[in-house]
Amino acid sequence: MKSRFSLPAVVAVLFALITATGVLFVVSVVQEQVEESVRRNFVAAGTLARVQLHGERMRRFEKEMFIYVTNPKKRAEYAATFDASARDLLIDLDLALQPGGRSFNDAQRKSIAAWKDAALFYMQEFDKLVRYASRLDDPQATASLELKSTLDFNGAIGPGKDRLRELLKGAEEMRLAKEKSSMQIAGEIDREFALLFAAAAALAALALLIALGWPILERMISSMVVGRRPAGLGLAAPTRH
Numbered sequence: 001m002k003s004r005f006s007l008p009a010v011v012a013v014l015f016a017l018i019t020a021t022g023v024l025f026v027v028s029v030v031q032e033q034v035e036e037s038v039r040r041n042f043v044a045a046g047t048l049a050r051v052q053l054h055g056e057r058m059r060r061f062e063k064e065m066f067i068y069v070t071n072p073k074k075r076a077e078y079a080a081t082f083d084a085s086a087r088d089l090l091i092d093l094d095l096a097l098q099p100g101g102r103s104f105n106d107a108q109r110k111s112i113a114a115w116k117d118a119a120l121f122y123m124q125e126f127d128k129l130v131r132y133a134s135r136l137d138d139p140q141a142t143a144s145l146e147l148k149s150t151l152d153f154n155g156a157i158g159p160g161k162d163r164l165r166e167l168l169k170g171a172e173e174m175r176l177a178k179e180k181s182s183m184q185i186a187g188e189i190d191r192e193f194a195l196l197f198a199a200a201a202a203l204a205a206l207a208l209l210i211a212l213g214w215p216i217l218e219r220m221i222s223s224m225v226v227g228r229r230p231a232g233l234g235l236a237a238p239t240r241h
Contacts, residue, residue, distance in 0.1 A: 041178040044103035047096050048175035054089035055119070055168050058082055059161070062126055066153040069133050079130045086123050093119070108174065115167035125160030129153055 061082040068074030093116045095101070097109050104112065135141050136148065147153055 040103050041181050044096075045175050045178040047092055047103065048171045048178065050092045051089060051096075051115075051171045052168060052175070054085050054092065055164060055171070057085040058089065058122070058126075059164065061085060062157060062161075063154075065130070065133075066150045066157075069150055069153055070136055072134075072137055075130070075133055082126065086119075089119060090116070111170055111174070115170055118163040118166040122160035122164040125157055129156055 061078045065075055065078035065082065068078065093112060096104055096112050097116070099109075129147070132145075132147060133153070135145060142148060147156055
């Protein structure tokens with residue numbers, strides 16, 4: 001009984017299954033890579049960019065406060081904006097330090113914890129100078145104060161400013177590394193899709209070649225089988241007398 005399924009059809013179905021399996025595998029791998037790129041690298045880069053922004057704003061408000069150090073109203077305004085940026089900075093740092101977060105690994109969180117310590121030291125130094133500057137409002141006490149001018153206060157914030165550079169430099173370097181990693185993942189995704197398309201095209205071409213060439217191959221095989229078939233042994237017909 002002749003089979004309802006020809007060999008070319010079976011081969012075509014087999015190649016289709018192989019192609020579908022390959023597509024599903026590559027899609028699953030790409031999905032994991034996209035998740036890593038988006039959730040870990042891009043989210044982390046955004047957090048680090050905000051950390052940099054808050055740190056740079058603190059430095060700007062610090063400078064403005066020192067420029068108006070003898071003006072109580074201006075001094076209070078810039079000290080308040082400094083404190084607001086400091087709160088925002090600590091919020092983002094604490095967000096990055098969450099143990100269950102996927103945007104940063106343990107080694108990166110260790111570095112971020114060191115940045116937080118540096119930022120806290122800088123904030124404490126600034127707060128000391130703000131309280132010190134309030135003494136300038138008393139003309140009688142001003143003569144005995146060591147810090148009286150913008151230049152004096154800029155010099156006094158030096159140790160805290162140096163510590164804050166650890167945060168600004170570290171956040172920038174880590175952000176650039178995250179962005180670079182995202183670009184590398186994007187390149188890997190492009191290569192994997194190109195490989196998938198090439199493999200699918202090759203399998204389709206091979207299946208088409210087998211389907212078109214099978215009738216010729218089948219005739220060749222049939223002719224070879226017939227040519228090698230041994231002659232049958234028959235009985236001679238009886239002779240009539």
